[in-house]
Amino acid sequence: MTNIAVARPAKKRSPIIGFFSDQTKWTPYLFVSPFFITFAIFTLYPMLRAIVMGFQESLGYSGQWNWVGLANYIEAFKNDPRMITAFRNFIYYTLGSLITQLPCAFLLALLLTSPSLRAAGLWRTLFFIPAVLPGVTMGVIGSWFFSRTHGFANALVVAFGGERVDWGRYTYYIMPQLLTIAFWQWMGYHAVFLIAGMGGIGSEVIEAAIVDGATAWQRARYVILPLLKPIFAYISITAAAGSLMIFDIPFVLFDAGGGPREQGWFFVTHIRDMAFVQFRMGYATALGWLVFIIAVVITVLQLRLYNFRLGEQEVA
Amino acid sequence: MITPASSTQRSGVCSGIGPFRLRAIVTTVLAAVLAVVFIWPFLCILGKTFNRIDAVMSPLTPIPAEFSTRLYQLMFSEEFHFQDYILNSVLVSFSTTVLSTLASALAGYALAKLRFPGRDLLFSIIIGIMLLPTTTMLVPQFVVLKELGLVNNYWGLILPGVGGGAFGIFLMRQFMLNIPTEMLEAARMDGASEFALFSRIVMPNARAGIGVIATLSLRSNWNALLWPQLVISDPQKQLLMPAIVIHNKLMGSPFSLPVVQTAALVAAMVPLLLYAYSQRHFVSTLAGAIKG
Numbered sequence A: 001m002t003n004i005a006v007a008r009p010a011k012k013r014s015p016i017i018g019f020f021s022d023q024t025k026w027t028p029y030l031f032v033s034p035f036f037i038t039f040a041i042f043t044l045y046p047m048l049r050a051i052v053m054g055f056q057e058s059l060g061y062s063g064q065w066n067w068v069g070l071a072n073y074i075e076a077f078k079n080d081p082r083m084i085t086a087f088r089n090f091i092y093y094t095l096g097s098l099i100t101q102l103p104c105a106f107l108l109a110l111l112l113t114s115p116s117l118r119a120a121g122l123w124r125t126l127f128f129i130p131a132v133l134p135g136v137t138m139g140v141i142g143s144w145f146f147s148r149t150h151g152f153a154n155a156l157v158v159a160f161g162g163e164r165v166d167w168g169r170y171t172y173y174i175m176p177q178l179l180t181i182a183f184w185q186w187m188g189y190h191a192v193f194l195i196a197g198m199g200g201i202g203s204e205v206i207e208a209a210i211v212d213g214a215t216a217w218q219r220a221r222y223v224i225l226p227l228l229k230p231i232f233a234y235i236s237i238t239a240a241a242g243s244l245m246i247f248d249i250p251f252v253l254f255d256a257g258g259g260p261r262e263q264g265w266f267f268v269t270h271i272r273d274m275a276f277v278q279f280r281m282g283y284a285t286a287l288g289w290l291v292f293i294i295a296v297v298i299t300v301l302q303l304r305l306y307n308f309r310l311g312e313q314e315v316a
Numbered sequence B: 001m002i003t004p005a006s007s008t009q010r011s012g013v014c015s016g017i018g019p020f021r022l023r024a025i026v027t028t029v030l031a032a033v034l035a036v037v038f039i040w041p042f043l044c045i046l047g048k049t050f051n052r053i054d055a056v057m058s059p060l061t062p063i064p065a066e067f068s069t070r071l072y073q074l075m076f077s078e079e080f081h082f083q084d085y086i087l088n089s090v091l092v093s094f095s096t097t098v099l100s101t102l103a104s105a106l107a108g109y110a111l112a113k114l115r116f117p118g119r120d121l122l123f124s125i126i127i128g129i130m131l132l133p134t135t136t137m138l139v140p141q142f143v144v145l146k147e148l149g150l151v152n153n154y155w156g157l158i159l160p161g162v163g164g165g166a167f168g169i170f171l172m173r174q175f176m177l178n179i180p181t182e183m184l185e186a187a188r189m190d191g192a193s194e195f196a197l198f199s200r201i202v203m204p205n206a207r208a209g210i211g212v213i214a215t216l217s218l219r220s221n222w223n224a225l226l227w228p229q230l231v232i233s234d235p236q237k238q239l240l241m242p243a244i245v246i247h248n249k250l251m252g253s254p255f256s257l258p259v260v261q262t263a264a265l266v267a268a269m270v271p272l273l274l275y276a277y278s279q280r281h282f283v284s285t286l287a288g289a290i291k292g
Helices: A002-021 A023-053 A071-078 A083-113 A120-132 A137-147 A153-161 A169-200 A203-211 A216-227 A228-244 A246-252 A265-277 A281-315 B002-014 B020-049 B070-075 B083-113 B119-131 B134-147 B154-161 B166-178 B180-188 B193-203 B206-223 B225-229 B240-250 B256-267 B271-292
Strands: A057-060 A065-067
Touching: A002 A023, A002 A065, A023 A281, A023 B083, A023 B134, A023 B166, A023 B193, A057 A281, A065 A203, A065 A281, A071 A246, A071 A281, A071 B256, A083 A120, A083 A169, A083 A228, A120 A169, A120 B020, A120 B271, A137 A153, A137 A169, A137 B240, A137 B256, A153 B020, A153 B256, A169 A228, A169 A246, A169 B020, A169 B166, A203 A216, A203 B070, A228 A281, A246 B166, A246 B180, A246 B240, A265 A281, A265 B225, A281 B206, B020 B256, B083 B119, B083 B154, B083 B166, B083 B193, B083 B206, B083 B240, B083 B256, B119 B166, B134 B154, B134 B225, B154 B225, B154 B271, B166 B206, B180 B193, B180 B225, B193 B206, B206 B271, B225 B240, B256 B271
Parallel strands: none
Antiparallel strands: A057 A065
C-alpha cells in the first residue's frame, strides 16, 4: 500500500520528465517548430491583425488608426473602378493564358515525346528556359520586344512591309502584349508538365490503342488527352493562382502604372498602390481580404470542378 | 520517370517501320526550328548587350554589329555600381535559402519518418497553408515587420523565410518517404541521437530533394521584386531586382536603358545556371509533386 502511494506522485511527474528525457519524443516537435514559429509571427499574426485593420483606416505612416466600420468594403464594391478593372483584367489574363497556352503546350508535348525525335532533352530544356527567368528580366525583355523604335516586334512588322505600331499606346494592344509574354514564359513549362504526365501513362495503354488500329491523332485525342486531365487540372489551378498575384511584368512594362486606360492594372498593383503610394493601409488591407476570398473561391471551385469531372470519367 | 516510359513507347512504335529515319529527321528538324524560333528573341537581346552602343544593329539578329563589352563595364562602373546590388542580393537570398532549406528538410523528415502525436494534423495544416493565398496579406505583413523594427533591414527579408515554406516542406516530405525506415531503426539501435540520425543518414540520402528545394527557394528569393522593394527603402541597400526597376524608371543617362537590359540578363544568370545544374531532378520532382 505505502509502496503504491509513494509510486503515484512519481508516476504523475514522469510524463513531463519522460517526455524530455526521451529524445525521440520531443525532437519531432523541435524539427517542425521553425516553420510554425515563423509562420505564426510573419503570417498568422499579421492575418489576425488584418481582420481588424480591414475595418480601420491609417493616417499615413503615423501608426494611428481610425475605426471606419464597413466603409472600406463598401468603397471597394461601390466606388473603386480600378478594383473592378483589376478583376476584369485578371479574368482576361487567366482565360487568355490558358486558351493560348494549353493547346500549344499539348501539341508541343506530343512532338517532344514523339518516339522518332532525337535529342528530346535538349529541345525540352530550350522550351523550359523562359520559365526560370525572373519576372523583372521578362519585363525588360518585353519592353524591348514591344518598343516602338528599337523593338523586335516592329522590326518584324517592318520586314514584312508594315508600318511601325505604337504597342504601348493603344488600349487593345496591352492585354495581347501581356499574353504574348506569358505565352513565351509558360507554354514550354506547361508542356514539360504534360510530358511528365505522359510518362505516367502506361505504355500498355498506348500499345493497346495501336493494336486496335488507332491513328496517331486518335491516340492523342482519345487516349492521351483524357488521361492527362489531372495534369491539366493542376496547371489550371496553379496558373489561376499565379495570375491572381501577377505583379512584376506589368510593373516593369508600364512603369509602375497600369498602361493606357489601366489595361495592365492587377490586384497586387492596386493593393501596393493603395498602401504604399496613397498610404491607405486600412483600405489596402480590406482589398487584400477581397483578393484572398476570390483566390480561395477560385481554387475551391476548380478543385470541385476537376474532381467532379474525374469522377464522371471513372463512371463512364 | 520520363525516360523509361518514352523508351518503351519508342520500341512499340518503331518496330519494323521502314521510313523511320525520315520521320526522325522531320520531327527533329521541326522541334529544332520551333525551339530556335522560341529562344531567338532572347538571343537577340543577349547579342544586343554585346553591341557597341553607337553601332546600328537590327533587333532581329543576335549577332552584334560591332562587338563590345562596354555595357558590362558600365554596369559595374561608378555610375551604376550594380555589383553592390548583386552582392546584397547574394547575401540575402543565399542566407535565406540555406536556412529555409534546412528547416524544410527537418520538418519534412519529421512528418515523413517520425511518429508523434499530432503529426497528421500538422501535415494537414501545412497542406492548408500551401493552398492559402497568403501573398494577399502583404500590407498587414509589412505593418508587423515595421513594428518589429525589421523594415529597411535585411533581417526583414531573411527572417520570414527561415522556417521554410509549406510547399518546400510538402515536397521534402514526399522525398523523405523514400528513405528506408529500417536504416533509421538500425542506427537508433546503435545508439545514434536523433540529430546524428538526421545529419548522417537523412541528409545524405535526400541530397537530390534538398537540391531541388534549395533551387526553388533560391530562385524565388533571387527573383523577388515586390517584397524587397517594400522592405528596403535605402537605395544603397537595395537588392538587384528592385534596383533594375529603379534604373529602368529613372533613365538617368542615355546609357540607362541598355545598361538596364544588360543587368536584367545578368540577373537571369543565377536562375538559369541553377536550372542547368538541377534540371534532371527538377522535372521529376515537380511531376511527382502533382501525383503526391
